[in-house]
Amino acid sequence: MEHVKDSLRDINKDFESRARLGIMSVLMVEDGVDFTFLKETLQLTDGNLASHLRALEEAGYLRIEKQFVGRKPNTRYTATTAGREAFQSHLDALEKLILGNKTD
């Protein structure tokens, strides 16, 4: 049962939910995505997406950049280096758990 103990230790509660797994997965491959793109890719409501983005920003895992496109305000989201590293550790922990389930 050691693999379970080991991998659980590195599972990060900040990334536990389906929505946050999705947000970080998108931000691992795309820089500066906008709200609408995230919303459509992840099929979340505005309120739900906004609250997860805020929590991830507060944890220092993503950066919010506000700019204008013409006269329209536009907000873009990018993973920080800390966010990339933390999410990668989380994925590694999940992978260890999955592998443990296969070989035990």
Added chain:
Amino acid sequence: MEHVKDSLRDINKDFESRARLGIMSVLMVEDGVDFTFLKETLQLTDGNLASHLRALEEAGYLRIEKQFVGRKPNTRYTATTAGREAFQSHLDALEKLILGNKTD
């Protein structure tokens, strides 16, 4: 971004939390584990573990068997077939997400 959409669809909210990932991982390899074993392996409090076990039982993912060992009551937890199948699908979805993060 299709891999994110695809894998999120099969991520099961019932297994999202660290505690439930741990419980199901243990039950995938061991039948009839008792409360103390789960508690020590997963390092959870009694209340927290009990509430996750109850939720997983209500979802039909595990079976609770009460018996006596001598005069002492003893409760044992075993994954149901539905629980094993659902958890395996969840792990497969997580694996897809992890692989997508590696190759994109």
